[in-house]
Amino acid sequence: xxxxxxxxxxxxxxxxxxxxxxxxxxxxxxxxxxxxxxxxxxxxxxxxxxxxxxxxxxxxxxxxxxxxxxxxxxxxxxxxx
Amino acid sequence: xxxxxxxxxxxxxxxxxxxxxxxxxxxxxxxxxxxxxxxxxxxxxxxxxxxxxxxxxxxxxxxxxxxxxxxxxxxxxxxxxxxxxxxxxxxxxxxxxxxxxxxxxxxxxxxxxxxxxxxxxxxxxxxxxxxxxxxxxxxxxxxxxxxxxxxxxxxxxxxxxxxxxxxxxxxxxxxxxxxxxxxxxxxxxxxxxxxxxxxxxxxxxxxxxxxxxxxxxxxxxxxxxxxxxxxxxxxxxxxxxxxxxxxxxxxxxxxxxxxxxxxxxxxxxxxxxxxxxxxxxxxxxxxxxxxxxxxxxxxxxxxxxxxxxxxxxxxxxxxxxxxxxxxxxxxxxxxxxxxxxxxxxxxxxxxxxxxxxxxxxxxxxxxxxxxxxxxxxxxxxxxxxxxxxxxxxxxxxxxxxxxxxxxxxxxxxxxxxxxxxxxxxxxxxxxxxxxxxxxxxxxxxxxxxxxxxxxxxxxxxxxxxxxxxxxxxxxxxxxxxxxxxxxxxxxxxxxxxxxxxxxxxxxxxxxxxxxxxxxxxxxxxxxxxxxxxxxxxxxxxxxxxxxxxxxxxxxxxxxxxxxxxxxxxxxxxxxxxxxxxx
Numbered sequence: 001x002x003x004x005x006x007x008x009x010x011x012x013x014x015x016x017x018x019x020x021x022x023x024x025x026x027x028x029x030x031x032x033x034x035x036x037x038x039x040x041x042x043x044x045x046x047x048x049x050x051x052x053x054x055x056x057x058x059x060x061x062x063x064x065x066x067x068x069x070x071x072x073x074x075x076x077x078x079x080x081x
Numbered sequence: 082x083x084x085x086x087x088x089x090x091x092x093x094x095x096x097x098x099x100x101x102x103x104x105x106x107x108x109x110x111x112x113x114x115x116x117x118x119x120x121x122x123x124x125x126x127x128x129x130x131x132x133x134x135x136x137x138x139x140x141x142x143x144x145x146x147x148x149x150x151x152x153x154x155x156x157x158x159x160x161x162x163x164x165x166x167x168x169x170x171x172x173x174x175x176x177x178x179x180x181x182x183x184x185x186x187x188x189x190x191x192x193x194x195x196x197x198x199x200x201x202x203x204x205x206x207x208x209x210x211x212x213x214x215x216x217x218x219x220x221x222x223x224x225x226x227x228x229x230x231x232x233x234x235x236x237x238x239x240x241x242x243x244x245x246x247x248x249x250x251x252x253x254x255x256x257x258x259x260x261x262x263x264x265x266x267x268x269x270x271x272x273x274x275x276x277x278x279x280x281x282x283x284x285x286x287x288x289x290x291x292x293x294x295x296x297x298x299x300x301x302x303x304x305x306x307x308x309x310x311x312x313x314x315x316x317x318x319x320x321x322x323x324x325x326x327x328x329x330x331x332x333x334x335x336x337x338x339x340x341x342x343x344x345x346x347x348x349x350x351x352x353x354x355x356x357x358x359x360x361x362x363x364x365x366x367x368x369x370x371x372x373x374x375x376x377x378x379x380x381x382x383x384x385x386x387x388x389x390x391x392x393x394x395x396x397x398x399x400x401x402x403x404x405x406x407x408x409x410x411x412x413x414x415x416x417x418x419x420x421x422x423x424x425x426x427x428x429x430x431x432x433x434x435x436x437x438x439x440x441x442x443x444x445x446x447x448x449x450x451x452x453x454x455x456x457x458x459x460x461x462x463x464x465x466x467x468x469x470x471x472x473x474x475x476x477x478x479x480x481x482x483x484x485x486x487x488x489x490x491x492x493x494x495x496x497x498x499x500x501x502x503x504x505x506x507x508x509x510x511x512x513x514x515x516x517x518x519x520x521x522x523x524x525x526x527x528x529x530x531x532x533x534x535x536x537x538x539x540x541x542x543x544x545x546x547x548x549x550x551x552x553x554x555x556x557x558x559x560x561x562x563x564x565x566x567x568x569x570x571x572x573x574x575x576x577x578x579x580x581x582x583x584x585x586x587x588x589x590x591x592x593x594x595x596x597x598x599x600x601x602x603x604x605x606x607x608x609x610x611x612x613x614x615x616x617x618x619x620x621x622x623x624x625x626x627x628x629x630x631x632x633x634x635x636x637x638x639x640x641x642x643x644x645x646x647x648x649x650x651x652x653x654x655x656x657x658x659x660x661x662x663x
Contacts, residue, residue, distance in 0.1 A: 031173045035165075039158075039172065043165035053159035054255055056311045064306035065250035068237065070204075074424055077201040080187065081151035 082425065083140060085130065086417030087190075088147035088208070090183050092118045092274045093410035095492075096126035097440075098134050098141075099417040102433045104216065106133035107440040107492040109410050112621040118275055122182075122189055123413075129442055138196045143425075145416030147409070148205040150184050152232040156254060164318035171320060201424065203416045205231025206380070210248060212415030213377035214241040215422045216435035217402035218549070223371045224248065225364060228380030228408070229259035229274070238367045241377065244422045244429060255317045256309045258359050259381050261299060264314055264322040265352045269345050270335030273322065281387055282526045284353035285575035287346030294330055295355045305363025341525060357388045357395075364396040374399040379415070383407040383555075384494070386579050390557040393544040400546075405438035405493035405553040437587045438497055438553055441490030444623055449641040452623040459649040463642045466590060473503075473639050474597045477607065480508050482518055484612055484638035486626045487590055491619070495554040496611035497581055498531065498591035500619050500626070502635065504570075504608045506530055511570035511608060518634025521615045529554060530571035531581040531609040533595050540564050540606060541580055554581040570608055581609055 046053070070076075086097040089110070097107035106129065111117055113125035131138060157179065161168045182189070190196050203211070209226040221242040228235065235257035239248035263273045266280050301307045311317070313327040328334065335345055364376065376398040383389065384407050392401060404411045414435065421427050444452075453460050463469035476483050485501045496502075502519060504511055506528075516522055530540075534552075537543050542559045543551065550556055557579045565572045572578060585592045599605025612626060613619045614633055620626045623640055630638045630647055638645040 027177065028173065031176060032169070034176075035161075035169055035172050039161050040165050043162045046162065053163040054317060055253070056163070056255065056317075058300060058308045058310060063302055063304050064252055064256065064300075064308045065238075065304060066253065068239075068248050068251050071247075072204075077203060077420075077424060078199070079149075079151075080184070080202050081149055081155075 082142045082421060082427065083134065083136065084143045084145060084417040084421045085127065085138075085141045086145045086147070086413035086415070086420075087123060087127070088409055088412040088416065089122050090120055090150075090186075091409055092120050093406070093408055094120055094123040094126065095406070095410040095413040096123045096130050097413040097417050097492075098130035099414075099421050100134055102421055102427055102430065104414060104417070104435055104440060106130045107414055108442065108490065109406070109492070109618075111618040112441065112490065115618060115625070117616060117618050122193070124193070127194065133442070138194050141196060141198060143198060143420050144190060144196060144200045145208075145413075145420040146186055146190075146200060146202050147208040147412035147416045149202050149232055150186055153205075154179055154184050156230075156233050160317050168318035171318060174320070201416075201420050203419045204234075205412065206234045206237045206251070207246065207248060208412040208415035208419060209379035210237070210239065210241065210246050210377070210415070211419035211423065212404045212411040213379040213383075213402060213407070214246055215244070215418035215429065216404060216414060216433060217375075217377050218434045218436075219375040219377065219400070219402060221373060222375035222377045222402070223367045223373045223398075225367055225376065225378050225383075226380045227258055227360075227363075227378075227382040229263060230254045230257055235259060236363070236380075238363065240371050240373065244426060246419075246423065252306060255311055255314070256307060258299075258307065258356065260314070260316055260322070261309060262352065262356060262382070264316065264327065265348065267322045268327065268331060268334050269348060270337045270339065277381070278384065279523065279526060280349045281353060281385055282573075283341065283346055283349040284387065285350070285573055285577065286525055287343065287348070287350030289351040289354040290347050291331065291351035292354050295351050297330070298327070299355060299359075301355070301359055301362065303362065304366035305359055305361070307359055341523065346525075353387060356382070356385060357391065360385075360388050361392070361395040364392060364398065368397045376401045378403050379407050379411065381408045386555050386557045387577070389550060389555055390544075390577075393548070401548045401550055403550040403553070403555050404435060405491070405495065405497075405555070407555065408494070410493065436549060436552070438491045438493050438495075439489040439499055439588065440492040441499075442621060443489035444641070446641050449623050449643060452627075453643060453645070456627070458627065458645060460643045460645045463644065466593075466642075469639065469642055469644075470590070470594050470597050472644065473594060474601055476637055477503055477505050477598060478601050480505050480511065480514070481636040482515060482634060484626055484630050484635045484640075485591075486612065486620070486623065486638060486640040488588070490621055493553065495581070496609065496619050497552075497554060498583065498588050498609065500612040500621070502608075502610045502612050503594075504610075505602070506568040506571045506606050506608045507602060507604055509569040515570075515608070515610065519614065520610065527573040527579070528571050528608045528610050529579045529581060530560075530568065530606045531583060531591075531595060532606045533592055534582045534584050536599070536605050537580065537582045540568075541578060543580075547582055551580065551582045552584065552587065554579055556580070567604060568606055571606070
């Protein structure tokens, strides 16, 4: 009885491990596809038009403080953006 | 009106409940889950807050969340768009948690908490500003928030009056003083978002001979604004922080637990000098703009107690308020306060001032006794508070290491006399004893002194009047020269001490204990260090405290009105050294 129980326990654990491996591979492929098509293409097109998403270069401005643009209204706080 | 504030998903998740404008309870999730800096959704902290308020989630009027998740997600996507294809490893690692969890806050609150009321999302730095100003004693104040990064902002300033906060200017990611500090922390072999205070503690051992090198990295303007030279960093697309260029400038990354050399100490000193320069220049600029003598500060950089202690000497500000958990943990208070006072336009009064940090769980005498009896722990009972104080003082005077577990747990990163380890500051060997027996921490790190507010100016060169953040151990001041040899265990190498001042009304038992020690030793000062071992959160429950004592060299534990001696009880199979982490 205990032999059977141990066998099934190991069997289930092995399958779980196998399933996890498959999940990781699928996740990797999906993320890679999204990254290349979604992020990559957008990035290449945007850069071709001179668009930058982060200000990585130093400026020669006298002050690095920038005015805060948003002056939220009470309803804006219901939004996640 | 009841408002629940929530902060989570970056580091130091927390929850806070505000009832009719008063913070009734607040706690970090890590204290319950026992995972240091736990960033998960704070289910347990929320459960505690609701229990403390004696309500269910259905009775909560509003929930305030401490940031705008979609704006933060936009920033994360922008990092990947800008850094394609080098950012793939971080994209692969981080994006699933964003999609499954972080942008679904509303869903989590609805489904897992069962809350169907209004959820309000407060910008991260606005929540920081609110956490400082709306619970401060000021009617109006200049505001300065500075941390690693919120949604986009890394530093903001503005002005607050009455219930309204207006943040006027900002510095945006990737330019961040907090992230520069974290990069240097990582380079010095310590953990990011955890050990920045160690770098601050190391700084007085060094000379700032790398100051000019740091100035190549950070361009500080006269108004305290700054830009980083991003070629020295990789944190915007990698998990590690310093770039090869940074390493070429400052040498290889120190391996954790390896020797700390003079080179490392000089780096820490240079970084601290640069940090202070930014803070003082920014504050002077803010004062010139608003001409208001009150200052409220928040954000992780506001935990830099060395810089804080110099603010009043280097700027025209006359009063300062910093909330005890000035980092992200405090944003749950900010989110709740912003909803209650600013959005709902409720009046601020004396009760809304956060002048004590004892907002966490407490345990009744019956609960503590039940725990001791159930676990067959040997203990003795004090007949009166006077007896408890006198016996504890005697133990401390005899150079014993005492665990002090009384009342409600502190909210914030510092133990302030509820979950503390206390010992004798007059013993020159006490620093080594504490390190050997309990803390296992780096030799360069000093222990903190605690003193009653009336005695603080006698022993320390404090600002006058002593600012409230001193009560929360957020200010470092020089110890007066004549007393330095008398309290060697709390005197740092530069003669400073990160003191905590105690006012009687905040914690009468703790206050009397310090006074009583003064009567016996002639020195009304104690060592106060957090009740934990290195790498673990501060203890929360009687079980945590007992386990910590039994696994370390703490000689006795004064828990409520009970005295538990380690030597009277069987030592558990708990090896604190094994669990001591960074």
